[in-house]
Amino acid sequence: MDWMLEELASSVPQTRNIVVLSSDGLCMAQFGTDGDAADRLAAACAGLQSLSAAIAAEFPHGNGRMKLVVVEVDGGFFYLMAAGAGAYLAVLADDDVDAGLVGQRMRDLVARIGQHLTSPPRSDRQLP
16 A cells, blocks of 8 residues: 555655554554654544544534545645545645645545555454
8 A cells, every 4th residue: 555655645746644544543554754653643633533523423414424624734734534434544745735636636546445445343352
């Protein structure tokens, strides 16, 4: 999956970090960042996607699922997109990034490999 994340980063100038994570905040893949930063970002994303789902549940004609969250901060943008059952794609980009291009490329990537980004639910059941 690394080469696909690298392809996303190279196709959108000013992309800084890309992380694929499970809904419980486990970093499954990364590009452009070290392991500790990727783990911190994945953990923060888990909280954000949970908040987004709570907000989505307030829309009476929706299905309660988060599709895309965009946060603009001093210095850049943060994108979080649902990427399969229990999986998310997160991108950090500089403030002069083409915001529309980031969303388009993220959607393209999810469409191409969404089934591979699915994170099965964890089980606490112990095997015999």
